[in-house]
Amino acid sequence: MTLLRPALLLTALAWLPLAAAASPPVQLRDAWSRATMSTETGGVYLTIVNQGAADALVGADTPAAAHARLHRMSMEGNVMTMRPLADLPIAAGETVRLDPAGDHIMLEDMKQPLGRGQTFPITLHFRHAGAVSTTVRVGSAGAQGPGQGPGQGPAPAHGAAPAMDMSHGL
Amino acid sequence: MQHTQRPAAPGTQSQGVPSLLFLIVPLLLMVMGLCVVVPYLQTPVRPILMTVVGGPFQLEDGAGRKVTERSWPGKYLLIYFGYTHCPAVCPTTLANMTDALDRLGRNAGLVQPLFITVDPARDTPSVMARYTAMFSPSLTGLSGTAAQIAEAAAGYGIYYAPHRTGPGPNDYSMDHSSVVYLMAPDGHKAATIDAAGTGETMAASIETAMRKEQPAS
Numbered sequence: 561m562t563l564l565r566p567a568l569l570l571t572a573l574a575w576l577p578l579a580a581a582a583s584p585p586v587q588l589r590d591a592w593s594r595a596t597m598s599t600e601t602g603g604v605y606l607t608i609v610n611q612g613a614a615d616a617l618v619g620a621d622t623p624a625a626a627h628a629r630l631h632r633m634s635m636e637g638n639v640m641t642m643r644p645l646a647d648l649p650i651a652a653g654e655t656v657r658l659d660p661a662g663d664h665i666m667l668e669d670m671k672q673p674l675g676r677g678q679t680f681p682i683t684l685h686f687r688h689a690g691a692v693s694t695t696v697r698v699g700s701a702g703a704q705g706p707g708q709g710p711g712q713g714p715a716p717a718h719g720a721a722p723a724m725d726m727s728h729g730l
Numbered sequence: 731m732q733h734t735q736r737p738a739a740p741g742t743q744s745q746g747v748p749s750l751l752f753l754i755v756p757l758l759l760m761v762m763g764l765c766v767v768v769p770y771l772q773t774p775v776r777p778i779l780m781t782v783v784g785g786p787f788q789l790e791d792g793a794g795r796k797v798t799e800r801s802w803p804g805k806y807l808l809i810y811f812g813y814t815h816c817p818a819v820c821p822t823t824l825a826n827m828t829d830a831l832d833r834l835g836r837n838a839g840l841v842q843p844l845f846i847t848v849d850p851a852r853d854t855p856s857v858m859a860r861y862t863a864m865f866s867p868s869l870t871g872l873s874g875t876a877a878q879i880a881e882a883a884a885g886y887g888i889y890y891a892p893h894r895t896g897p898g899p900n901d902y903s904m905d906h907s908s909v910v911y912l913m914a915p916d917g918h919k920a921a922t923i924d925a926a927g928t929g930e931t932m933a934a935s936i937e938t939a940m941r942k943e944q945p946a947s
Contacts, residue, residue, distance in 0.1 A: 594821055597861050600852075600900060603817035633818045635908065638925070639889055640819045642903040660818035661926075667817075701864035702825025 585612025586650075586686055588694035590706035593667075595676040595698055602667040602674050604628070604682055604696055605706075608656045616687040617648040617656075622696075624680040626669035633662060642666075647687070659705075674698045783911055783919040785885030789846065789872040792859020797872065799917060802842040806920060806940065807913040811888045813849035813904045814861040819925075820845075821865075823908065828866035829929025830936060837940060838868075841912075846872045848890035848906045850879045886911060912936055914943050 591606035602625070608617065620628040630645040648663055650656050658664045665682070667674075674680075676698055683693040697706065784799075791797050799807065808827060812820035824845060831838040845862050847853035850873050853861075858871025874882070883890060890906040910923035910932070921939035923932050 594817070595864065596817075597814065597857075597864060601815045601817050631818075635926075638907050638909050639905055640816075640908045641893065641905045642816075642818070643893070644895065660822050664818060700825075702821050702828065704822065704825060 584689065584692060586610050586615060586689040586692050588684060588692055591682065591694045591696040592703065592706040593674055593696050593698045594703050595701045596670070596674045597701075599670040599673055600668065602670055603660060604665040604667060605657075605659045606665075606694065606696070608650060608658070608684070610650045610652065610654050610656070610689075612652065612689065614652045615650050615689050617650060617684055618646075618687050619685040620665050620682060621685075622667065622680060622682040624670055624674075624682070624696075625667035627667070628682065629666050629668065631664055631666040633660070633664065650686075676700050783886055783922075784913055784917055785882075787846075787882035787885060788878055789874040789882060790855045790878075791870055791872055792855050792862070794855060799913070804840075804915050805842045806840055806915060806936075807911075808841050808843040808923070808936070809846065809886065809911045809913060810844070810909075810925065811846045811848050811883060811886065811890070811906060812908070813847050813906070814853050814857060815849065816904065819908055823910065823925050824862075824865045824869065826927065826929045826932055827910065828869055830923075830932035831866070831868065833929060833933035834936060837937065840940070841936065843869045844872055845869060846879070846882055848879060848883060848888065849892075849904050850874060850876055852900065912939050 587609045589607040589609060591604060593602055593604050596602045604620070604622075617630065619630070622628050630648055632643050632645045634641055634643070645663060648656070656663075665684075678698045679695050680698075681693055682696050683691050685691055699705075699707065786799055788796060788798055808831070810820075810823055810827060812823065814820070827843055831841060831843060834841065843866070845858065847858055853871075853873050855871070855873045858873050862869040862871035872882075873879070882888075886909075888907045888909065890904055892902040893905050895901045895903055908925045910925045911919055912921040912923055912935075914920040920943050921935055923935045927935070
């Protein structure tokens with residue numbers, strides 16, 4: 561689940577002494593969603609980069625939907641279950657990816673169906689870092705990652721393959 | 731012959747050879763034994779599953795037509811159960827299923843992909859039709875009465891159950907088995923396709939299964 565791109569790591573290390581003043585400790589990247597048919601449910605997926613101390617994602621809100629809740633998809637045997645998540649702890653220096661195959665933000669009671677190519681803002685609330693906002697880009701109904709159409713597969717930098725767990729290194 | 735006439739001195743090769751044989755022969759026997767036993771360890775699982783999966787169903791497509799497992803004569807059925815309010819797993823699997831069919835080339839014409847809802851209360855036939863159209867024109871969504879869905883799901887060993895997420899009538903998600911089955915034209919299960927696989931791995935599994943079913947083509 562955790563990954564940190566090497567370039568990001570270098571940047572982080574280089575700016576370590578100034579980091580506290582220069583940038584917020586929690587940054588959001590590559591927020592994406594899938595086109596929906598109805599207004600009832602939608603998913604938001606993104607990467608959370610925590611360059612500060614241990615924190616936790618405790619909630620989210622967006623003008624696009626009445627509710628934005630943390631959800632955990634898990635497989636028990638071959639049975640898929642979806643459960644609300646009270647919070648999502650994020651270790652110091654950890655990068656966490658929210659995606660359809662695990663933890664994600666579920667939009668409920670949306671103002672309108674999500675259309676491919678649209679964007680909308682979302683604000684994530686962290687226990688210590690507070691509110692952090694980003695823009696969500698809507699892909700196709702079968703999108704597999706940020707800026708992806710169906711069948712194109714996830715981008716290598718964000719995909720499952722070349723993930724590097726650096727959570728203990730920082 | 732030489733050994734009987736001229737016994738070798740202790741410590742020479744002729745004593746080393748039998749002791750080596752004591753090592754090599756049992757090892758060879760063990761390897762040969764494994765070659766015989768291992769396939770038998772793996773095969774009994776398949777016939778058991780084959781007899782369980784599949785069966786008759788009566789459902790409704792997006793145009794309101796009654797359909798059964800015999801409505802696509804001569805075709806393989808690529809079947810996945812899910813629901814349209816599923817934000818995470820179902821779209822991923824459906825996207826990978828349609829990607830897999832794109833990869834099959836002309837063989838794709840032999841396969842009818844079906845998405846059967848486990849949430850008939852919300853997923854009416856027309857909802858299913860509009861939903862599947864977002865993925866591929868070839869993907870057919872099927873719904874039915876609660877009893878019809880229960881019968882179809884039971885035939886394929888699909889577990890499903892609502893899970894309350896709030897007080898409202900629509901505040902629920904569905905727990906459900908996430909399995910893709912490839913059924914042969916005659917109705918028996920040709921393969922279980924890894925629902926968590928990519929379009930590429932699904933296409934490979936489908937092609938392998940089709941070759942087994944039709945060795946000549």
